[in-house]
Amino acid sequence: MIASLRSMSAKRLGGLLVLALIFLIPAFVNGDVLKLQEYEYVLSFVLVCIGLNVVTGFAGLLSLGPTALFGIGGYAAVIVANDYPGVGLLGMCVVGTVAAGLAGLIIAIPTLRISGFYLAISTLFVALLVPAVANNLSLTGTDVGISLLANPNFSFSISGTGLYELIAVIVALTIGLSWLLLHSRIGHRFLTMSSSEELAASLGMPTYRIKILAFVLSSLPAGLGGALYVYSQGFFSPGSVTQQITIYLLAGCVVGGFGTIYGPVVGGCLLIGLSQSLGSVSKYQGVIFGLILIFFAVAFPVGIVGLLTGRGRKDAQWWHSARGMWNRFLVWVEESSAPRSFAQRETRTATTEAAAASAATDPDTLLIEGAEKSFGGVRAVAGVNLSISPGTVHGLIGSNGSGKTTLLNLISGFYRMDAGTVTFGGQTLSHLSAPEIARAGIARTFQTPLLVRSSTVLANVTSAAEQAIHAGGFASMFRLPAARRADRAAREVALDALMSAGLRDVADVRVGELPHGLQRLVEIARCIALRPKVLMLDEPGAGLSAREIVALRSLITEVAGAGVGVLLIEHNVPLVLELADEVTVLHQGTVIAHGEPSYVGSHPEVVQSFLGRSQATFSASTGEQS
Amino acid sequence: MLFANAVLAGIAVGSVYGLLAIGYTVIFSATGVFNLAQGDLIMCAVMLSYVMLDLAHVPQIVAFLVVIVGLPVLALIEERTVVRPFLSRGKYNIGWFISTLAFSLIVETVVTIWYGNNPPAAIPSPLPSTAVRVGGLSLTWQQLLCVFALVVVTVVLDLFYRRSWLGTAMRATSEDRDIASLRGISPNRMSALAFAISGLLAGIAGFVIAPILFADPTIGLTYSVKGFIALAIGGFGSMRGAIVGGLALGIGEQLFDLYVSPQFEIVAGLILLAATLTFFPRGVFGGRGVRTV
Numbered sequence: 001m002i003a004s005l006r007s008m009s010a011k012r013l014g015g016l017l018v019l020a021l022i023f024l025i026p027a028f029v030n031g032d033v034l035k036l037q038e039y040e041y042v043l044s045f046v047l048v049c050i051g052l053n054v055v056t057g058f059a060g061l062l063s064l065g066p067t068a069l070f071g072i073g074g075y076a077a078v079i080v081a082n083d084y085p086g087v088g089l090l091g092m093c094v095v096g097t098v099a100a101g102l103a104g105l106i107i108a109i110p111t112l113r114i115s116g117f118y119l120a121i122s123t124l125f126v127a128l129l130v131p132a133v134a135n136n137l138s139l140t141g142t143d144v145g146i147s148l149l150a151n152p153n154f155s156f157s158i159s160g161t162g163l164y165e166l167i168a169v170i171v172a173l174t175i176g177l178s179w180l181l182l183h184s185r186i187g188h189r190f191l192t193m194s195s196s197e198e199l200a201a202s203l204g205m206p207t208y209r210i211k212i213l214a215f216v217l218s219s220l221p222a223g224l225g226g227a228l229y230v231y232s233q234g235f236f237s238p239g240s241v242t243q244q245i246t247i248y249l250l251a252g253c254v255v256g257g258f259g260t261i262y263g264p265v266v267g268g269c270l271l272i273g274l275s276q277s278l279g280s281v282s283k284y285q286g287v288i289f290g291l292i293l294i295f296f297a298v299a300f301p302v303g304i305v306g307l308l309t310g311r312g313r314k315d316a317q318w319w320h321s322a323r324g325m326w327n328r329f330l331v332w333v334e335e336s337s338a339p340r341s342f343a344q345r346e347t348r349t350a351t352t353e354a355a356a357a358s359a360a361t362d363p364d365t366l367l368i369e370g371a372e373k374s375f376g377g378v379r380a381v382a383g384v385n386l387s388i389s390p391g392t393v394h395g396l397i398g399s400n401g402s403g404k405t406t407l408l409n410l411i412s413g414f415y416r417m418d419a420g421t422v423t424f425g426g427q428t429l430s431h432l433s434a435p436e437i438a439r440a441g442i443a444r445t446f447q448t449p450l451l452v453r454s455s456t457v458l459a460n461v462t463s464a465a466e467q468a469i470h471a472g473g474f475a476s477m478f479r480l481p482a483a484r485r486a487d488r489a490a491r492e493v494a495l496d497a498l499m500s501a502g503l504r505d506v507a508d509v510r511v512g513e514l515p516h517g518l519q520r521l522v523e524i525a526r527c528i529a530l531r532p533k534v535l536m537l538d539e540p541g542a543g544l545s546a547r548e549i550v551a552l553r554s555l556i557t558e559v560a561g562a563g564v565g566v567l568l569i570e571h572n573v574p575l576v577l578e579l580a581d582e583v584t585v586l587h588q589g590t591v592i593a594h595g596e597p598s599y600v601g602s603h604p605e606v607v608q609s610f611l612g613r614s615q616a617t618f619s620a621s622t623g624e625q626s
Numbered sequence: 627m628l629f630a631n632a633v634l635a636g637i638a639v640g641s642v643y644g645l646l647a648i649g650y651t652v653i654f655s656a657t658g659v660f661n662l663a664q665g666d667l668i669m670c671a672v673m674l675s676y677v678m679l680d681l682a683h684v685p686q687i688v689a690f691l692v693v694i695v696g697l698p699v700l701a702l703i704e705e706r707t708v709v710r711p712f713l714s715r716g717k718y719n720i721g722w723f724i725s726t727l728a729f730s731l732i733v734e735t736v737v738t739i740w741y742g743n744n745p746p747a748a749i750p751s752p753l754p755s756t757a758v759r760v761g762g763l764s765l766t767w768q769q770l771l772c773v774f775a776l777v778v779v780t781v782v783l784d785l786f787y788r789r790s791w792l793g794t795a796m797r798a799t800s801e802d803r804d805i806a807s808l809r810g811i812s813p814n815r816m817s818a819l820a821f822a823i824s825g826l827l828a829g830i831a832g833f834v835i836a837p838i839l840f841a842d843p844t845i846g847l848t849y850s851v852k853g854f855i856a857l858a859i860g861g862f863g864s865m866r867g868a869i870v871g872g873l874a875l876g877i878g879e880q881l882f883d884l885y886v887s888p889q890f891e892i893v894a895g896l897i898l899l900a901a902t903l904t905f906f907p908r909g910v911f912g913g914r915g916v917r918t919v
Contacts, residue, residue, distance in 0.1 A: 062723065064662075064727065110900065110903040110904065111903065113903070113907065114903065114907050117660075118858070118903075120723075121851060121854045122899070124847075124851060125851045125854075125855070125895070125896070125899070128847060128848055128851060128892070129892050129893070129896060132848075132892045133890055133892065133893065136887075136889040136890060137890075243847050244731065244735075247727060247728070247731045250724070250727070251728075254724060283735075283739055284735065284739070285735075286731050286732060286734065286735025286736075286738075287732050287735045287736060289728075289731065290728040290729065290731040290732035290735070291728075291732065293724060293725070293727075293728040293731075294707075294708055294724075294725045294728045294729070297721045297724040297725050297728070298711055298712075298721060298725070301721065319720055319721070322720040322723060323719065323720040326658075326720055326723070330658055332908075333862040333863045334863070336861060336862065336863070336908040336909065
């Protein structure tokens, strides 16, 4: 027994301790039913915190109104139980959970189409709306609410310690479910998305749907909590879902630690428990909790559990992703207030059809024709043609600001083209979204590596492999046989990709702890795990040591050898000239030279304007390389 | 005629929502912060008017001066304690999202404790209580004052942004913080200035709406959300969007009161928000070439 305890990680031991405390509460209250009822009150709100953690802690979406869905679930349960006393506890739980889930779906679909910020404020709005409306609605019993205690037909089949332990079991099960969720395909997608939405899109993840799923999943425990509240307290009224409680629940998760399994449980118990036991100073609780919340937000955004599990004081993922959400919102506002041109859009549809026809001749070649993109008055990409054939390396060089990365962003769907087309496999890609383009087999890396820094190298690459090897998200969460096989296969694919990149030794190292050069290689390994048909590398050699360059060179050769078309954007011109089968040179958004490396390398205009040295010395240096 | 009167009343209430939304926009443009305590600033202005007029019995003009000095001070306290610590930690640091909400909770708790469990008290108006009648249309002087306040604020702010050095500096900051600070414009001072202006707007809005609204310390968060709805309707980042959104929300609420039920007024905001999300996802003025500020 002692030995098995010792072999357990401290983290798991701490979790067990928390659960044990929750289960042992009845031993401390000596059968005081009213006291138990207070603890039941706390646990029903802890369920809301666990849900909030799914959407904010795991998926990185802020939700400022956690009581919105708690209130909807609670009211649904109490109304149904009052009218149909026969439904019993189980029926109430089902009603509350389903009602909250549906409400969550209705809130998420329109708001998330615009911005995570809209979701955050809209949930807050609904949290204020539920009690305000219920206060005047006879269906919800107006300001006194609905009491099941006053209903002679409703019988409480379970009460006292039995009810408390049942709720404790439900809380423990929900914690278990949230653990399973985090360690499943769905959880991996949430983490990837919370670390960077662009990254998730580049791996082919449907970000809009994932966000909706996250919010709906977070609503379910909130609704369940509402139903349990009704059963244990015997009533539901506008006073059950005040705007103060909404902020206390948020504070509970922040204090406990968003993104950890036990953080919201610990924080929720502490803060809601505290709000129940403040006694004479309880009227000041808004001030006390407000100060606690500000203190943690400033000093310890990782929360208590985050601190204990050694995440570092400031490395709070939810903060990072909320910042990403806000920055995207600011960009969206800027776009909204910029004038848009409609003329350009028409030219695009005209060229689309022409290009689709010409692409039919060679379906496996990625074909870019007449790509155009302007930012304000600057033509960043002005009519570029480019093709990437399977099994070849196409080098793209040019000075800073020549439009290389913009072109890559156009191809991968991160920017919309003003005109021009991208076709691949007989399919026009230029009107597709970034995830759709990724799923068509076009993978890319980023100039500044985008990685889930708190996860291991293997986890980062596995989340990409899971995009290539399909299995149901929930099947993966519940470890169903078929999904387990697929998950194992994805792991194998990831390990293979790490092997080719020479990263097998660091598979279990957290990405944040890796040197910069290796992080670039992890990005490429992640792309390989996607099993792409075309791989676009954005300055993969930047910041790499000489040894890492050697690894990179053999990796690119190997990838192209496997039949993948490679687009290589790079400032290390000798490396490009050595690896590439053809080279395109961009200058101020237009192609100034295109052809075989030997031709481009000796092209006078190229040598003069980009390589910055005389032709003679340049030829000498490439000569040495080959 | 009922319809027209409801629209008029809506314009009056909507003027206050417009002031609220402009308050958001001023801070948003200069600092990239969405001040979730903006509604509580208005609540404080209402309560301060109550203190001055109902308890201290000072003349209206004195009460007005106290409110429009007191609110910028409160807003500056907010800026210094819960916003600046985050702004100075790198671009668009997000902690203010939580801390402005916490600030709203603290302010509301303090005012609620002080006010106690009393029902909302009436606050006297500086103007005669008779209605202004034109044909079948009627509006109280106080309601006219709300509209007048919005018009004055809009004109003055516009002049400030266009003509004064500080206004130009604020516009520069909203355009590009980094470049502005290279030109010697301190982002911290701009953020303080934005909060002070926003506090002033909240003071004016609170003072003119106080006689219509009564003293109620719990309206803050609801007003904060209403300001968001106004911006979502009109479009974020522009003064025009803020005004149009505010007026639309006010008119929508009054029509809802007339044709559905005043008890469920808050639902009007929900309907307008849902309609906007469906038909104008970027707001009515989104994508029409409206400049920031």
